Amino acid sequence: MTVGTHIKSTLLLALIAVSLGGLLLHLRIHPVSQNTSNLVPLVCGILSVLVVPLLFAGKKTISYGYTLNGFLVIIGTVGMAHFAVAHWPEPATFESVVLKTTLPDIIVLWTKFFVGKAIFDLELLGYDPARNKVGVTYRYPNYGWWLVHLVAVSAVYTISALLWR
Secondary structure: OOHHHHHHHHHHHHHHHHHHHHHHHHHHHOOOOOOHHHHHHHHHHHHHHHHHHHHHHOOOOHHHHHHHHHHHHHHHHHHHHHHHHHOOOOOOOHHHHHHOOOHHHHHHHHHHHHHHHHHHHHHHHOOOOOOOOOOOOOOOOOHHHHHHHHHHHHHHHHHHHHHOO
């Protein structure tokens, strides 16, 4: 086994572990039997645990895995941010906003994104310590591209939530 294969395998295991942990935590806190809207995170969690790692494992499907993983993180972020706003702590102090909202959960969720980015970059770019990182920030697969999509999905979700209360 090469070092690259070992690192990719380790990152895939990390991706599966954080995805499975998030799915099980969500099932414990928000069971589908209590609210049918909990089906969305259930489906996203199953995709994260089963489909995304399979897509990342193949050279031909790694871009699909990277894209699906990123959008699942965005969906989770927007959903948990909405939940946090709907259940805002009273009184809203710095400590209560940081510790009694879904902010810690969102930060853990973004671990999934960065592990996926590491797998994608390792496979696409290889590992050459002398190689410079190049590319336009707002173009796929860079961080700016994801930021644009996070803002766009958030805006569409917010507008739809306001219109269909």
